[in-house]
Amino acid sequence: MTTTTKKIVLTDLHKALMHNEDISREEADQMISExxxxxxxxxxxxxxxYDEGLEPDYVLDILFYK
Numbered sequence: 001m002t003t004t005t006k007k008i009v010l011t012d013l014h015k016a017l018m019h020n021e022d023i024s025r026e027e028a029d030q031m032i033s034e035x036x037x038x039x040x041x042x043x044x045x046x047x048x049x050y051d052e053g054l055e056p057d058y059v060l061d062i063l064f065y066k
């Protein structure tokens with residue numbers, strides 16, 4: 001039996017969240033996953049980032065998360 005584990009890539013958005021929120025890489029990854037799901041549901045990624053106090057520079061990190 002083979003198990004597949006998703007490798008977490010450390011993006012600039014991960015680094016910004018880890019610094020701003022003082023959280024682990026795994027917690028940052030969970031937040032980005034939630035951002036991705038919200039964008040998939042039709043939310044504006046720039047507004048999500050703005051709500052988190054981040055610049056829109058990180059939009060691509062959300063869009064290409066998965």
